[in-house]
Every structure is written in C-alpha cells, then in structure tokens.
Amino acid sequence: HPLYEYRNSWEKARTYIIDQFQSYGLKIYKQTFRTQVTTHDNIITEVNGVNIIGESQSVENRSSVILFGTHYDNSLTENPLHENGASLAVLLETARLFQEMRQNEALHQNTTVIFVTFDIDTRNYIPSGPGKPGSYFFIQEWLLNYLNGREFLGAFIINSVSRFNWQNKTQDLIKGMQQVS
Template sequence: MAGRLEALWFLALVCGVVVSQDVSQLETHLSHLTQVRHPGVPHNTREAARSYIMDQMSQYGLTLHHHTFNTTIVTNSIPQTIQGQNIIGISEGSGGADDTLIVVGADYDTGLGRHPLEDNGAGVAVMLEAARNYMDAIDPTGDFTAKGTMIFVAFDLNTREYGGSAGQPGSYHFLHRWLWPYLNQDSSKLKGVFILDSISRFNHEARSQYLPPGFEETFPEAYEHISGEEMKGNFLAAFTRNSTTSHHLVEALNSNYLKERKARLVRLEELILRNGARINTDVLSMFNHQAHLPFWTFNPTGKPTPLPAILITDTDVYRKPIDSEVCTDPCSADKFLTRRRRVAMTISTSALTHTLLNLQASRRSHGGTGNTGSSGGDTALKLYSIASSPYVPDEAAQD
C-alpha cells in the first residue's frame, strides 16, 4: 500500500508540473475552437480559428504557407463555389539526400450539426501541441536536431462531411496542388501522413463501441481484439492500408502509446485494410469521409499511387459517449476537458511528439543545455518523464 501511495505521489509530482502545462496549452487551443466553423454560419468563426492557428504556427517558428483553393458546397439544395484556405507550417530537415517528409494534419472546419470540439477541435489542438513540442525539442537550445522535414497542416472545408457536396475537400487540394509539387512529384520522399480526426471520445463501459455488420470480415484482427475487450470504446483506431511503410508508421506510434499506457486510458488499435479485403458500404462509411482518403486514392497520372496515410480516430458516432461527458452548447474548453479527456489528449500529444522525434530527429550528443525554462529541450525532457512515470490505476482517471 505504501509503495502504491508513493507511486501515486510521484506521479502527482511529475504530472502536476508536466501534464498540467500541456493541459493548459490544450485548453487554450480548444478555447479558440468552441464554435461551429462552417461556411454557412453567419459569424466569422472559421476565419477566427484560421487566424489563431496561423498565429500559433508562427510563434512556434514554423515557416507559414497559406494554400487557397476553390471548391463547391451545397446550401439549401443550391451548389455554390466557395474559397477555402489550408494553413501549412513547415520545419525544414537537413536538406540532404536522406531528408524525408512527414505530414501531420487535422481538419479545422466543422460540419453543420456537429460538436465543434469533437469535430475537430480536439484533433487541431493535439496537432498544434505536437508541433509546439517538436519545435521546442529541435530548438538550438534543445536536445534534438532535425533530420527530416515536418509539415503540420490544418485543412479547410472537409466537404465530405457537408452532405450533397460535389466539391473536393481541402485535403485533396493540399495534396494535389501543394504537396505533390513540393515533393517534385516524387512519392519516395514522403515517409508518411498522420491524420487526426475526432480523437476525444473514450468509453470504458462494455458494449460502448459499435462495429457495423461486416466489420469482422474487413478487419478480422481488430475485431478479435475489440470483441475480446467486451466492445469497450477504450482505444483510438489507426486505419491504414496494407503496406510495409504504413505498418511501420503505426508500429512507431503504437510503441509510444504503449509507454503511455501506464495510465491505462488509451490504446491504439491498428485496422489494416488488406488488399482484396471484403468491404461493404456500412464498414466503408467509418472511414470514407476523413482527410486521409485523398492520400489513399491518389492518382496523379492515371496510375494509382496510394500514399502512406494513417487515420487516427475514436470512430466518432460509432462510439457511445459517456453521459457525464456530454458537453452541450455552449460548451467551454474547461467543461469539455474532463479528467478523462485531459489525460487521454495529453497522452496522445506525448505519443505523437515522441514518434515525430523518433522518425525525424536525432538526439544531440551533448544532451542539450540543461536549461530549466519552459522552452528549448525542456519540453521534450518533460514528455519523456511522463513516459517513464509509474502506473496509474483506472480509478485515478475518473471524474
């Protein structure tokens, strides 16, 4: 008993300094994303979110690009052309022959009738925090040196969630009109893409996770794991195509979630869409409207060129929310960030940051400057201290 209390005291000591800092940043991000960000909304909520994201990326030291595009949405059965803007932040790598690129992306708009923090404020917040932590870590005073290039992108106008729209979403335009030219039309330079879309809903109750008919045929391994856990919604799904590169990306991310699972709140479940797998429209509807799809179906010259993209999601409407965590309008960032969500989103931020540093950076041999401020390598060291902190029982994360 004394050992357990000591472990909990140590975790409280570490998390009181470390996790609260990340939660404070996450809450700040979410506070700028509490309103519906749809072009049909009379207020300039999309524009305000866009300005905030641009400001944050600039503060982190990322090179900022604005990618403007036109697409079509349908309002009151009337198609109309509308302008969107993807926000892109770049951290250049070494520039050498082995300089590869990883993209982390999240939609920042909202479908009508959707919860603005679930769709997709939480995804944007974690993306921004991963960007901040990564840039802190590779700062000249930090503990890492960038090897590869990192691109963080907030996509506008996910028309696939608007209903009746004939236009292509922002992620499609980003890939075809911006990223492909940036890569000089060389897919070998792209190491992979992580897409964050609806990542804040967790439920540890049995039968809280719905799987559509036919899921067991399309994703047999995942079905076995999820059913073995009594259909609990206690995981983030990583939808991926069946390729060595994609599997390597999921493994890299999952290894960092496993470190964080001392908190026993979040696990990563890989859902591999194997070549020739049987799939029906019910199953397809789980993952046919998010920002990864243009990467999977990329066909620039008449020859299919699927790119390694991983969709990270809580499965959204396929998971029953916990009654006590339903945050109705008006929903503040503080009210939305229940203890469960705070811990889960912090773990996701940390795991993603670790993964990006593992894949795109190398630790400096001098071990950093050893500063104790809130910038530079200190953030990375704090994140690593979370990963090595002791076990937290489930009840410690309850409200």
C-alpha cells in the first residue's frame, strides 16, 4: 500500500517480485508513474507507483504477445491474501514454471509472454481514488508502445483467485486461446 505507514512492506513486495523475475531469467522493466489516491481521512494525495514487468521473448516469432497480470498492492480494508496475495502467488508460480519448462526444452515458445504486476489499484482506496490505476498507465504508456505493430493475442488477468465465481461465462476462453503457447 503506497501510504507512508505501509511504505516499507510495499517496497519489500516490489523488491521480492523483481528478485523472483530475475531468478526466473525474465528481462525486467520497471515502469514508474504518478497518480492520486484517497486516504482514510478522505484526503487526496499524490503517490508514485511502479509496475514491474517481466518479459520472456519468443525464440522464433517476436510478432505476437500474450500477457499475464495481477496487482501487487493491497487495500486497507481487505485481507491481503484474498485481495492480491493469492493472485500474485499464482502469477509468480506461473512465470517460474513457464521459464523452467522453457529452459528444460519442454516448451517450444512461439509467442512472447509478458508477466506484469500492477501497482496502485485505485478502486481499492476509500472512497475510490481519483487517480488512474497502475494498469491504466501500463496499457497507455508501456504496452501500446511495446506492441508497436505486434499482434496482441490476449491477457490473463489474475485477480481474486482465492474466491470462486459461480456466474456463467466467467471462466471461458475466447476462441483460439487454447492454442497459444
């Protein structure tokens, strides 16, 4: 959480993600941005955020990209495990296994894969923050520039994985996604 009293644990989470991405052999990018959040005292404050991006480049075709993403900051009102902790664990384990399979040649990677952890999910602040979330800055200022004519195959956004959703059409893949590797 970006507010001062939580800054130490927030920065430790950031360092841990970077260390994990490095240990997996991902190319790391850090995207910084500035946004606004609302505190418990209903005060709007400016904060700096950092989206952490890990890239696993395709061995053949660099013209297609798929993305896995989740938030790594937490709200002040939710249990951190249910909020983003479980989702972050899933993303990190997915990246680790993906890279392990690639290094062991158990996977022929024909698509560049981006693993991104978004900072500052402004809708989690009370009331919802007036600023844009890290995911907005990632798309508008990083991803669109990165794609630069490449084919974007889709994104798996991993949120609230410790909870189950019984609603129809919440777990479906779009046509062709089963074939992406």
